[in-house]
Amino acid sequence: MVAAMEKNSFLFLSFLVLFPLLHGYTAFAAGTDDGSEQWGYVEVRPKAHLFWWLYKSPDRVEDPSNPWPILLWLQGGPGGSGVGFGNFLEIGPLDGNLQPRNSTWLRKADLLFVDSPVATGFSYVEDESLVVTTDDEAATDLTTLLKELFNGNETLQKSPLYIVAESYGGKFAVTLGLSALKAIEAGELKLQLGGVALGDSWISPEDFVLSWGPLLKDVSRLDGNGLNSSNRLALQIQQQLAEGQYKEATETFFELENVISISSNDVDFYNFMVDYANDPVLSTSGGWNEVMMGRDPRYLGAKKSLSSNGSSSTDDLPSLMNGPIREKLKIIPESVSWGGQGNLVFPAMAGDFMRPRINEVDELLAKGINVTIYNGQLDVICSTKGAEAWLDKLKWGDLKTFLSLDRTPLYCGNDETTTKGFVKSYKNLFFYWILGAGHFVPVEQPCVSLEMVGNITRSPNLHS
Template sequence: MGKIFLLFLFFLSFSFLHGYFALDAGTIDGSEQWGYVEVRPKAHLFWWLYKSPNRVEDPSKPWPILLWLQGGPGGSGVGLGNFLEIGPLDGHLKPRNYTWLKKAHLLFVDSPVGTGFSYVEDESLVVKTDEDAATDLTTLLKMIFNGNENLQKSPLYIFAESYGGKFAVTLGLSALKAIQAGQLKLQLGGVALGNSWISPEDIVFSWAPLLKDLSRMNNNGLNISNSLALNIKQQIAEGKYENATSTWEELESVIAKYSHNVDFYNFLFDDGNGPISATKQFKGLARIDRYSRYLSTKKSSTAGAGGSDVDLYSLMNGPIKKKLRIIPENVTWGGQGYLVFPAMRGDFMKPRIKEVDELLAKGVNVTVYNGQVDLICCTKGVEAWVQKLKWDGLEEFLSLDHTPLYCGTDKTTTTGFSSSYKNFSFYWILGAGHFVPAEQPCVSLQMVGSITRSPN
């Protein structure tokens, strides 16, 4: 009985910071830590930190920490990003060969509240804007970093996927403000935007022309789609963001109809037949808010990059929940996911180009990376918003030649291209769709090492 009690004390600890409450736990060897932070009364964010076994002690190049923000909004980084894309284990709990843990410590957060294992005790507490989500995340970072001098020595890189890009740029600015005010003890290494929904207008204008060029759509579909895209542009200009979200949903239906159900995650395939969407978790889901709508069903299964099916819902609410110990009995992974997207409808189509410009102007390193065959956040649309930046280095950046990328020592197969000028970089990843780390893991891992300046 005494030993059990001592182990319980080891695994669980309680702490208070600036009026916020945290419940933390971890593995006995300290290689993993996780916990809840009550970022607002009755609003709880869940986080999970993996410490890299590959860490290299190099004072000139501190070992980085990588914060992963999933898309949706409403996608679980703790579940999807961790077990399906970059974490140390895949959905079968087998070691992942190209885990990003080889280059950095990994910090996953289920954000916004209501996502994954994060929860609210009152449904009115779900966030409605990207800025609100950033404020909650900044509060969480204060709790994790301010009392830990070891973590403070490591630069934090905010990596995002899909809608997570909007969270990343707003968090970057919020964290920077807190750092400068002395409220957050943290080194911000940079922000990386993967297949990100930074400018919805530019992206939706790219869909139909891209599909027409690919022989996937005729002129009828092109004209109808362009008309809806023009409506979206006007609605955004007038600040009618919820109306723009409704028109976006209509446009996606038109794209699906006139392309004969193209896979939004990989335009080379029909919906549900792509290398990722063919897996059960993503099958039949045709919107950028698929994550949150999937989570609200509480039933679906998936495959990791390895191929065979994995029941992620059962994994997260079975062995993982049991391991974590601190998840309340009445909280299920994904149990509140259905709350997130509806609450954010008014912010969903709002652009965040200005925030990218602000980060660049403040000297923050910003990286954009995109999968070649993604449609939902296609490279054509991403390049369009990049060209709208007011950053003073844009003209020079656009004039650069691309540098080819290869996987390891194999110089016979080009896996991507990159360009970099001052504190802005762009990576074009060939053969990848929306989920770059899962579809091109080798070159993705090399990219992460370059972005984070990992000494390994």
């Protein structure tokens, strides 16, 4: 393993600096000797620390008329680690075995990963009462981090920032987008916001849970009895949300997942073509329990971790993050382990988990911000059927025109014999239907995903 790491130039000599104090908080940073990577902590509130990791693309093209973009990746959960999952399992330069990833999104943009909210991944709190309870609180912390990173760095300020999210991260993305815009307009944040992209994002829990039963019935994973049981609970959630009973709706959400799991013989909520134990992404990652341990054990905690045999293989994400990665980073406090506080995040946010964020999407569109929605065809938990349902609820003035347009087929490279997806766009709204992918679109359809990201970020380097 050490040889492989050296082969991939993984262990560069690190440097450690103390950033200037902004807003009264301390920011520590380190990085590789060649400057291609930087990482560090920002104390976004007293005793609340966010960890970030920035990769500079080797494919960067200097074009003053079309600046090279930065992509901020926000993971879901809430409580999933972008530094771990998004980086090593989905879009970063190295995979979970520290081998080069040909489909890394670094080919289209610099990549910024943040373990958010605090207590996620390598991020931590010194007092458990400091864990955020709402999407807005998480967005405020992220805005503080962006101020620390961008305000004193003219190079970063020249690059437009694209906030790209997956799953629950979509709720963080739209609230951060609005929070960042407010700070930019007030002159408190020196940053260009290029756009927001919502990948299989939990924007409207109501529309998603209402879609589950009919979708799974159509693909033969539920029968009529399972459909009736699913619809009954979904309608109960709808009523609870209408009455503002968000915590109660979260409890019913878990009950609904449990009923569907039983009725479908454990369908994978992230890819309806397989059972949960055979998820094409999670079954090779290991440690999903440790990241999501705050979630209800009846479903999301039910998966047996591949690390249960005590193996220290890098196929086991916690062992990778708490072993070679921790050793490389050098600045992780001794008292902090990757995912060690993960059980704090979801319970703290249970009251916001089922709250919709459709209005925030509308606000971004009204302000002229580019909003991209992309969805995997095989996803259940954030199904395309549900995404289309909340899209129809937008109050955006150009929605009717958008919906009336035909879609354009997508292919991979020069191969036009196999349709990989479809796209529709009008003005600043874009929607991608990605075929053959579940919840984890970049992993399951890497080629068309990479081309999509080049379009989203308007990367001047559009070669395949």
